[in-house]
Amino acid sequence: MRSRAGPRSSLERRVRGEQDFLADIEVPGGLHGALVRLDEARARIVSIETQVALDAPGVAAVWTGADVVEFFGRMPRFGPIDMDQPVLAVDTTRYHGEPVAVVLADTARQARDAARRVAVGVVRLPGFATAASALAGDPLHQPRTSDPALPTNVLGEWSYAWGNVGDAEQSSAIVVENEYKTGFAHHFAIETPGAIAYPGPDTLRVLSTVQHPFVLRRVLADMLQRSEASIEVRSVDMGGSFGGKGYPKVGPLAAAFASMAGRPVKLVLTSEEAFFTTQREAAEISISTGFDHDGNITFQRIEADFLVGAYADISSRVVSKSALHATGPYRTPANDVRARAIYTSTPPTTAFRGFGAPHLVNAIEGQFAEAARRLGRDPMQLRLQNIKAKGEPTVDHETAVDGDWGELIKLAAKEIELDGERPAGVGRAVAFGMKSCVPATVSNALVRIHRDGMVVASVGTSEMGQGAIVTFARLIAAELGVEEQDVELAVGDTAIAPFDALTASSRSLVHMGNALVDACAGLRGRALEIVRGCSDRDAEEAVAQARRLTIGSWRGSWSDLFELAGTRWGTEVTSLGSFGSPQSPDHPLGGPTPFFEAVATGVELSVDVTTGLVTIAKLVHVTDAGKVHNLPRATGLDEGGVLMGVGLALSEEVLVNEDGRILNPSSLDYRIPSIDDMPGSSVSRFQENGDGPGPGGAKGMAEGGVLAVGAAIRDAIEACTGARVNALPITPERLWTQIRLNQNED
Amino acid sequence: MTASSEAFELEVNGERHHVVGGLVTLLEVLRDQLGLTGTKFNCEQGECGACTVLVDGQAVVACLALAPALTGTAIMTIEGIGPRSPTDIQRRFMDCDALQCGYCTPGMIMSAQALLAWDEDRSPAALKAALSGNYCRCTGYETIVEALQSLLDREAE
Numbered sequence: 001m002r003s004r005a006g007p008r009s010s011l012e013r014r015v016r017g018e019q020d021f022l023a024d025i026e027v028p029g030g031l032h033g034a035l036v037r038l039d040e041a042r043a044r045i046v047s048i049e050t051q052v053a054l055d056a057p058g059v060a061a062v063w064t065g066a067d068v069v070e071f072f073g074r075m076p077r078f079g080p081i082d083m084d085q086p087v088l089a090v091d092t093t094r095y096h097g098e099p100v101a102v103v104l105a106d107t108a109r110q111a112r113d114a115a116r117r118v119a120v121g122v123v124r125l126p127g128f129a130t131a132a133s134a135l136a137g138d139p140l141h142q143p144r145t146s147d148p149a150l151p152t153n154v155l156g157e158w159s160y161a162w163g164n165v166g167d168a169e170q171s172s173a174i175v176v177e178n179e180y181k182t183g184f185a186h187h188f189a190i191e192t193p194g195a196i197a198y199p200g201p202d203t204l205r206v207l208s209t210v211q212h213p214f215v216l217r218r219v220l221a222d223m224l225q226r227s228e229a230s231i232e233v234r235s236v237d238m239g240g241s242f243g244g245k246g247y248p249k250v251g252p253l254a255a256a257f258a259s260m261a262g263r264p265v266k267l268v269l270t271s272e273e274a275f276f277t278t279q280r281e282a283a284e285i286s287i288s289t290g291f292d293h294d295g296n297i298t299f300q301r302i303e304a305d306f307l308v309g310a311y312a313d314i315s316s317r318v319v320s321k322s323a324l325h326a327t328g329p330y331r332t333p334a335n336d337v338r339a340r341a342i343y344t345s346t347p348p349t350t351a352f353r354g355f356g357a358p359h360l361v362n363a364i365e366g367q368f369a370e371a372a373r374r375l376g377r378d379p380m381q382l383r384l385q386n387i388k389a390k391g392e393p394t395v396d397h398e399t400a401v402d403g404d405w406g407e408l409i410k411l412a413a414k415e416i417e418l419d420g421e422r423p424a425g426v427g428r429a430v431a432f433g434m435k436s437c438v439p440a441t442v443s444n445a446l447v448r449i450h451r452d453g454m455v456v457a458s459v460g461t462s463e464m465g466q467g468a469i470v471t472f473a474r475l476i477a478a479e480l481g482v483e484e485q486d487v488e489l490a491v492g493d494t495a496i497a498p499f500d501a502l503t504a505s506s507r508s509l510v511h512m513g514n515a516l517v518d519a520c521a522g523l524r525g526r527a528l529e530i531v532r533g534c535s536d537r538d539a540e541e542a543v544a545q546a547r548r549l550t551i552g553s554w555r556g557s558w559s560d561l562f563e564l565a566g567t568r569w570g571t572e573v574t575s576l577g578s579f580g581s582p583q584s585p586d587h588p589l590g591g592p593t594p595f596f597e598a599v600a601t602g603v604e605l606s607v608d609v610t611t612g613l614v615t616i617a618k619l620v621h622v623t624d625a626g627k628v629h630n631l632p633r634a635t636g637l638d639e640g641g642v643l644m645g646v647g648l649a650l651s652e653e654v655l656v657n658e659d660g661r662i663l664n665p666s667s668l669d670y671r672i673p674s675i676d677d678m679p680g681s682s683v684s685r686f687q688e689n690g691d692g693p694g695p696g697g698a699k700g701m702a703e704g705g706v707l708a709v710g711a712a713i714r715d716a717i718e719a720c721t722g723a724r725v726n727a728l729p730i731t732p733e734r735l736w737t738q739i740r741l742n743q744n745e746d
Numbered sequence: 747m748t749a750s751s752e753a754f755e756l757e758v759n760g761e762r763h764h765v766v767g768g769l770v771t772l773l774e775v776l777r778d779q780l781g782l783t784g785t786k787f788n789c790e791q792g793e794c795g796a797c798t799v800l801v802d803g804q805a806v807v808a809c810l811a812l813a814p815a816l817t818g819t820a821i822m823t824i825e826g827i828g829p830r831s832p833t834d835i836q837r838r839f840m841d842c843d844a845l846q847c848g849y850c851t852p853g854m855i856m857s858a859q860a861l862l863a864w865d866e867d868r869s870p871a872a873l874k875a876a877l878s879g880n881y882c883r884c885t886g887y888e889t890i891v892e893a894l895q896s897l898l899d900r901e902a903e
Contacts, residue, residue: 242883639888644886
């Protein structure tokens with residue numbers, strides 16, 4: 001398997017089918033694993049009969065939770081915050097598809113066939129998949145793993161409040177009260193998750209489809225009670241992730257089984273298993289918004305219940321972080337938000353593009369249509385009147401508004417012709433979305449330049465399609481004065497890259513980008529030393545320009561510099577760069593956001609009122625990127641994000657019964673957008689004011705596509721049909737029903 | 747039809763291969779027996795198109811094709827396309843940045859290959875019809891359509 005890629009080769013391998021994804025990697029002498037899962041949500045395991053599977057061809061081992069406990073002397077558990085998720089369930093399962101046994105065999109086919117022959121006797125237990133039923137249910141975890149002061153099945157609760165909401169409500173001209181829902185969703189990366197673990201005499205090496213190799217390394221060390229120094233994790237370039245492969249999922253299982261087997265173990269999930277493994281939380285939100293006679297927001301009162309599944313995963317961050325900015329970009333004199341993460345007997349939910357923000361964007365943006373109607377105002381003007389200007393404070397201890405957010409709305413409104421003539425049956429709307437970035441994280445980068453001018457950069461950033469390899473190569477080439485094709489990246493391997501917190505939250509261009517710029521500045525500094533010593537002692541600066549270096553009166557290439565340096569450099573110069581975003585003990589999340597991801601999305605659509613089917617004629621998406629370094633990829637990321645948002649707005653929902661059993665864990669029944677679902681036209685634009693903390697003033701982007709499109713679609717549907725559906729996705733059934741209800745009222 | 751036989755021959759990318767296993771899918775034969783991992787997989791239900799290959803020039807999802815039924819046909823995978831240098835389609839994909847993670851790309855390119863070889867209709871509707879069985883979760887399809895439409899327009903001239 002290749003260990004590095006350049007900007008061109010990373011593309012060429014992919015179009016030629018030569019890119020090794022995890023499932024493509026052969027493991028000589030290794031075993032293939034298949035997991036045994038129950039077709040029940042919550043169940044008590046009465047018996048597990050393994051002998052038939054053990055006798056099947058090629059099978060080396062069949063292990064249950066009891067076998068894992070016997071080997072380790074305890075059940076190894078994993079999770080990015082709470083180490084609560086067992087490698088295999090013992091006694092009870094808490095969600096549909098929770099693994100209860102594993103079969104290891106010589107081939108994947110043999111393992112899968114044998115796994116079907118493991119007979120598990122179960123007693124179904126009542127489950128819960130709504131906030132009300134979870135709060136009334138019996139505790140999912142006994143003994144309780146969350147704060148005992150909290151209600152049953154509440155993992156955590158966060159409140160942010162300021163001003164006097166009671167007084168503000170009394171003096172408001174109108175109060176808009178609504179409830180919003182968003183369903184469970186599946187990331188549906190086309191590549192399913194997987195991992196390969198190699199137990200060695202010195203190190204345990206794990207290859208995995210994982211966004212954050214250093215997080216997996218930490219979790220494995222804690223789970224297996226060994227030093228991080230004895231664990232190597234390589235993130236294999238992923239076939240999409242969108243958050244689903246972010247935190248440890250399959251890696252801990254493969255590592256535990258390989259430790260037990262003493263042989264390499266490869267575990268690749270099926271598409272159905274991916275539904276049981278990577279999910280986005282659902283949300284139920286009640287919101288009251290006050291306005292005065294002039295249209296100014298007077299207060300927000302928000303109660304948001306997030307249904308997070310059976311284990312904690314990263315949910316406490318998803319909920320606490322999105323709730324902090326629940327009031328969105330709008331001036332809000334008084335606010336009272338309470339957000340809860342509630343356990344449900346459904347698959348543990350994890351990060352998903354937008355990290356919780358889309359639920360709240362949907363709710364906040366949803367208030368303007370009704371408010372405008374009642375106040376006799378235009379919803380867009382109402383937004384612009386309330387939106388904060390650049391430099392205005394956001395919430396306590398947080399970064400101030402770092403962009404011209406009102407301008408984003410105006411750009412989207414203009415492009416979608418919001419004020420233009422609107423043919424009958426056509427609906428148009430614009431919505432705004434924002435999210436903060438993960439605070440207080442660090443990135444390091446190692447850049448080596450060789451005597452022939454070839455550059456290799458080692459970074460912990462993983463590649464999942466966001467274009468890290470191409471974008472970083474371009475950045476490095478510009479900083480060092482070399483050709484792009486002379487730069488290669490080795491990504492996502494903890495064995496060779498210095499520490500990087502994670503590849504998430506659209507943070508890498510800012511954090512790793514700055515670390516690379518810092519490393520390159522270090523190399524230029526070394527070049528300056530050489531020139532001062534050997535050529536021009538008055539040289540003050542090394543400037544990389546037009547693929548050459550200019551250092552005082554000296555001009556030349558890096559190869560020329562190696563000649564000048566002689567043995568002082570040998571054949572390679574290495575530089576370590578670093579960048580960290582600030583910590584703050586006063587900030588509820590540990591530090592101020594390095595930047596905000598801010599977008600406005602406009603939509604034009606029509607509705608077939610006899611079927612409830614929505615046809616999108618045009619999508620417009622405007623992103624504050626600060627500075628764009630890779631325009632084709634940035635545009636593609638937004639186009640893809642917006643279409644994913646269309647799927648989440650109109651069709652995508654993981655449906656569960658009252659026990660939490662998934663009804664549609666397949667691509668046949670969970671519909672992601674196909675090429676037939678493309679909008680008639682799609683426009684992506686960037687605001688580039690150079691006001692971000694990244695290279696050239698860049699901010700992060702790429703999650704933003706999904707933030708506001710749902711809210712815009714909902715309002716556009718109402719604009720052309722009069723029917724309002726506050727639950728996403730707005731499936732044809734839901735919309736058709738609402739249209740009929742409205743007709744009956746008339 | 748030799749579906750019950752345990753061993754049979756398949757022609758893949760112009761080479762004859764001895765294949766074993768009886769009722770195996772073409773996907774399993776390609777990936778597990780022949781090591782042709784350029785053909786990807788996801789749903790194994792014929793929905794996602796990641797495993798699209800050509801059988802006698804027509805796009806076929808390998809996960810639903812029984813391999814023994816394909817003796818006597820010519821099978822082409824992504825490895826057999828422009829083996830020495832990228833084809834026009836592959837070049838357009840790179841030039842238009844019509845891929846992000848690249849996992850769906852081989853299947854997408856095989857569907858496009860079938861369209862170019864067989865379909866007289868060069869309209870945008872025909873292009874979308876040819877690719878409607880290939881899911882991409884990254885791009886939103888905009889750059890894929892751009893890459894292929896420019897190629898179709900050029901060929902139509």
